[in-house]
Amino acid sequence: MAWRFNLILSTFCFLPLLDLCLGSTIGICYGRNGDDLPTPDKAAELVKQHNIKYVRIYDANIQVLKAFANSGVELMIGVPNSDLLAFSQFQSNADTWLKNNILPYYPTTKITYITVGAEVTEVPTNVSALVVPAMQNVFAALKKAGLHRKIKVSSTHSLGILSRSFPPSAGAFSSHYAHFLKPMLEFLADNQSPFMVDIYPYYAYRDSPTNVSLDYALFQSSSEVIDPNTGLLYTNMFDAQIDALYYALMALNFRTIKVMVTETGWPSKGSPKETAATPDNAQTYNTNLIRHVINNTGTPAKPDEELDIYIFSLFNENRKPGMESERNWGLFYPVGTSVYNLDFTGKGVTEMAAGGNATNTTGPTWCIASSNATEADMKNALNWACGSGNVDCTAIQPSQPCYEPNTLVSHASYAFNSYYQQNGATDVACSFGGAGLKVTNDPSYDKCIYLTAGSKNTSIASNDSASTSMAISFQKQTGFVAWVPASLLMHLLLSFV
Structure with a gap:
């Protein structure tokens, strides 16, 4: 159970009592198209080790279902495209599949979604007409078992459906798919199932680098793309693609269907022409994606809308066809060591390798504004840190301990460091589009105390010790710390009794 409080446009969770906040969820895709992958038992242990709670698999492999028994991990199960014909033709085929592949393991193994078909508009053979009948038969089988309200049925799509x-x-569905799209959307709306989509800004950048900036694809853009029809501002391609889907749904008058991202990510290696496929870019994309999602800020067109995503993928898969990047989307090598470091909580980068290959500093570091940054870049980064970055910038307000010297560099340095420390003190968290600089000398002065990892904002406390004694620390999943008077907290808690 989690309680949600709306205080001054922010959402806080009472973490001392609760393990989780209500809101968006982040999972991972577990593909098995490789001949060097660990056993399902070892894969499940790796997932549990890193506290991953949601996993998508692409079939109903019995060994995988058994491996996740009693794990608490929620599974999304796939019906492959090769089974669509059989599932769509006869109800008995769906009934038998459910009886043999799902019911013996449920609910010991938690299953919450069944995806019927995957990106059918992208396959050479035209199987799209089979999707809705197959979905209906799977739903009917679940209904006979009394599970149609506990396990949702949907199908996944590529962005090419637009x-x-x-x-x-101006987002719009392609008229080529009208024959199956409308009945599928009617099915989703009637059964409160999500529209599932696989979104890859990487491909948009790779295939059109002159039209798409790398920073925009990586959630690092300091510039804004304005939708001329709505005036909404977009700072990353992911949000723009999500909203295009919502507008396409609204154009067909399907306003209640939620969008779920069933695949997204960035490759860590590619062919010589795939210059953006690097470990640094993969880490940057997934780190920024996770922080963006757990902020629960939604998208410009759907602010505060919860968004569930699945990162592709758990392992590099050496048997996948295509360009080199296709075999290098994994967070882990098959031996269990991490390709790069990633933290699913969004609070910072942690050591994900089984044996350990994270880089650690020998002492504390801070992040300040770089003297080489332009005034415009520094100002934009400061505004972002104190806004979307969820930094508490009270200390740099007039009469507060870090207000003087009243300069852009000084104020930006304080805000940059606060964000840096709250998000794991990683190189990525000190980038600010090149405006940040990591240092080893403590920039604190007088009563202005620069945070270090795990410390509280004592610079505000030193200015008003009375207010500090009345406060209690609330912390979002992003690591943002706000100070709420104890009397207000008690009023909020009593309102739930």
């Missing part, structure tokens, strides 16, 4: 995605407000 004929237009920019500007987002």
Whole structure:
């Protein structure tokens, strides 16, 4: 159970009592198209070791289902495209599949979604007409078992299902898929199932680098793309693509269907022409994606809308066909060591390798504004840190201990460091589009105390010790610390009794 409080446009969780906050969820895709992968038991242990709670698999492999028994991990199970014909033709095929592949393991193994078909518009053979009948038969089988309200049925799609995605407000589904799209959307709306989509800004950048900036694809853009029809500002491609889908759904009058991202990510290695496929870019994309999602800020067109995503993928898969990047989307090598470091909580980068290959500093570090940054870049980064970055910038307000010297560099340095420490003190968290600089000398002065990892904002406390004694620390999943008077907290807690 989790309680949600709305205080001054922010959402806080009472973490001392609760393990989780209500809101968006982050999972991982567990593909097995490789001949050097660990056993399902070892894969499940790796997932549990890193506290991953949601996993998508692409079939109903019995060994995988057994491996996740009693793990608490929620599984999304796939019906492959090769089974669509059989599932769509005869109800008995769906009934038998459920009886043999799901019911013996449920609910010991938690199953919450069944995806019927995967990106059917992208496969050479035209199987799209089979999707809805197969979905209906799977749903009917679940209903006979009394599970149709506990296990949702949907199908996954590529962004190619749209004929237009920019500007987002002009998002529209391709007329080529009208024959199965409308009945599928009616099915989703009737059964409160999500529209599932696989979104890859990487491909948009790789295939059109002159039209798409790398920073925009990596959630690092300091500039804004404006939708001319709505005036909404977009700072990353992911949000723009999500909103294009929502506008496409609204254009067909399906306003209640939620969008779920069933695949997204970034490859760590590619062919010589795939210059953006690097470990640094993969880490940057997934780190920024996780922080963006757990902020629960939604998208420009759907602010505060919860968004569930699945990162692709758990392992590099050496048997996948295509370009080199296709075999290098994994967070882990098959031996269990991490390709790069990633923290699913969004609070910072942690050591994910089984044997350990994270880099650690020998002492504390801080992040300040770089003297080489332009005034405009520094100002934009400061505004972002104190806004979307969820930094408490009270200390740099007039009469507060870090207000003087009243300069852009000084104020930006304080805000940059606060964000840096709250998000794991990683190189990525000190980038600010090149405006940040990591240092080993403590920049604190007088009563202005620069945070270090795990410390509280004592610079505000030193200015008003009375208010400190009345406060209790609330912390979002992002690591943002706000100070709430104890009397207000008690009023909020009593309101739930």
